[in-house]
Amino acid sequence: MSLDRMARDLGISRFTLSRVFSGTFHRNFNQFLNEQRLNYVTIHLECSDESITDICMNAGFESQRTFNRVFRERYRMTPREYRTLYKEKYLREEQNMITVELEHFSLDKICDSGQCFRMKKLGDGHFSMVAGDQYLEMHQKDGVVDFCCSQEEFICYWVLYFDLDTDYEAYMNAANPRDKYLGAAIKAGDGIRILRQDLWEMIVTFLISQQNNIKRIRKCIETICRKYGERKISSAGVEYYAFPTVEALSQATEEELRGCGLGYRAKYIAVTARTIASGQISLEKIYDMRYHQAKKELMKLCGVGEKVAECICLFALHHMDAFPIDTHIRQVMDVHYKRGFPNRRYRGMRGSCSSIFFTMTCTHRLRMLS
Numbered sequence: 001m002s003l004d005r006m007a008r009d010l011g012i013s014r015f016t017l018s019r020v021f022s023g024t025f026h027r028n029f030n031q032f033l034n035e036q037r038l039n040y041v042t043i044h045l046e047c048s049d050e051s052i053t054d055i056c057m058n059a060g061f062e063s064q065r066t067f068n069r070v071f072r073e074r075y076r077m078t079p080r081e082y083r084t085l086y087k088e089k090y091l092r093e094e095q096n097m098i099t100v101e102l103e104h105f106s107l108d109k110i111c112d113s114g115q116c117f118r119m120k121k122l123g124d125g126h127f128s129m130v131a132g133d134q135y136l137e138m139h140q141k142d143g144v145v146d147f148c149c150s151q152e153e154f155i156c157y158w159v160l161y162f163d164l165d166t167d168y169e170a171y172m173n174a175a176n177p178r179d180k181y182l183g184a185a186i187k188a189g190d191g192i193r194i195l196r197q198d199l200w201e202m203i204v205t206f207l208i209s210q211q212n213n214i215k216r217i218r219k220c221i222e223t224i225c226r227k228y229g230e231r232k233i234s235s236a237g238v239e240y241y242a243f244p245t246v247e248a249l250s251q252a253t254e255e256e257l258r259g260c261g262l263g264y265r266a267k268y269i270a271v272t273a274r275t276i277a278s279g280q281i282s283l284e285k286i287y288d289m290r291y292h293q294a295k296k297e298l299m300k301l302c303g304v305g306e307k308v309a310e311c312i313c314l315f316a317l318h319h320m321d322a323f324p325i326d327t328h329i330r331q332v333m334d335v336h337y338k339r340g341f342p343n344r345r346y347r348g349m350r351g352s353c354s355s356i357f358f359t360m361t362c363t364h365r366l367r368m369l370s
Helices: 003-010 014-025 029-047 052-059 066-073 079-090 109-110 151-161 168-173 179-189 200-209 214-228 247-252 252-260 265-277 284-285 290-297 306-315 326-336 350-369
Strands: 098-101 119-123 127-131 136-143 144-147 230-233 240-243
Touching: 003 014, 014 098, 029 066, 029 079, 052 066, 066 079, 079 350, 109 119, 109 252, 119 179, 136 151, 144 265, 168 265, 200 214, 200 265, 200 306, 214 240, 214 247, 240 252, 247 265, 252 265, 284 290, 306 350, 326 350
Parallel strands: none
Antiparallel strands: 098 144, 119 127, 127 136, 136 144, 230 240
16 A cells, blocks of 8 residues: 555545545554554554564555564564563463553443443442353452453453553643643543443443433343343353344334333334344445444434434444434534534544543533532
């Protein structure tokens, strides 16, 4: 891939593409390309036993020398040293438990962030979570997190789910130091990760969330999981229910879903499930769409308005420019950003801003109630 080839494919000049690219991503094309390649490299250094040469070539580097130079510039160590450090310092597997030292990661704040409703606080830093058909128990003390799962499950599922390979400090450092409210919100929301959740589960979840509170959302989701999801037993002997498949919910009637406490939302879920099951809307195609296209496609589903579509784009598709706005965040915009939120400055990280604003407003409401 090169800037010249991309410019030819788009039918514009190299200079124009370079200027647009730099204005959008705040870095030149080669810097951006190398960042993406290095992200690929670190994932494979951490999660696979591939040779470093194969990883280098598969990432798209033209030579081992270029790869080693770029890697050293970013990480101040060789790829081999990085792999050794990761295995020795950050990853320990003991009795089906993975212990990881993490920065800017808080299970407590993630649980309260309004993006996942099957995560429970068990007390004393312990949490449980059901995601799709997976069950996980976790414990956190300061920056040390225990994941009760095998190394294979951790690497193949939970690293991606919790977005552990993303540098959230870069988001924090990008904030305008003169924006006092955003600075306070970042401090309040430090530790939140934008989870990479299942698309179908998020469609149903955020249809249920409309005009609803967190307690009732959790109850409704648990009810439909118990009624339509597959009963499973974890490796530790815990009974839980997988999230219902499209096919399972497409067979449910609106009346049956109302019996799960969904109210008027039962129609949305019944119609949406049948629409997707029939192939009228393809989840696989939505996964491959860019943010605005995906949002437009999601809004074709029964009951999916702009806010719900934004939530799905952010919490399922990980489109970081999605910016869900509820009544509380609207109040923040009206008070602190009367001229509008600086979207251009925070392009590519607006979703993170939205989540920390949500946490900030929740914290404020709790203080008002205490």
